[in-house]
Amino acid sequence: MNIRKGDTVLVISGKYKGAKGKVLRAIPRENRVVVERVNLQKKHQRPTKDLPQGGIIEREGPIHRSAVMLVCPECSRPIRVGFKFMDGKKVRYCRKCGEAIDK
Numbered sequence: 553m554n555i556r557k558g559d560t561v562l563v564i565s566g567k568y569k570g571a572k573g574k575v576l577r578a579i580p581r582e583n584r585v586v587v588e589r590v591n592l593q594k595k596h597q598r599p600t601k602d603l604p605q606g607g608i609i610e611r612e613g614p615i616h617r618s619a620v621m622l623v624c625p626e627c628s629r630p631i632r633v634g635f636k637f638m639d640g641k642k643v644r645y646c647r648k649c650g651e652a653i654d655k
């Protein structure tokens with residue numbers, strides 16, 4: 553899985569094409585990611601302590617990993633991720649500017 557929680561990604565296909573957001577959750581088993589403000593789904597919420605009336609809430613649904621591209625924190629472009637070894641650790645790097653993404 554080359555996309556992880558906390559990464560910023562750009563949606564490149566589907567209804568939310570062009571949206572940019574932070575990865576809230578990565579689900580490697582399903583090849584899916586949950587991106588902030590992307591694929592919002594309305595859910596009926598039963599009353600809870602935090603939300604005493606219940607009602608309808610919006611929550612992000614997972615989208616397929618192939619629908620997003622990682623945005624490089626260094627050059628701010630959507631990129632393909634490469635892997636290299638640095639100090640014996642496997643790190644992701646930007647194929648465009650060459651900067652390591654995991655530091």
Ligand SMILES: [Zn+2]
Nearest residue numbers: 624627646649
């Ligand atoms: Zn870059």
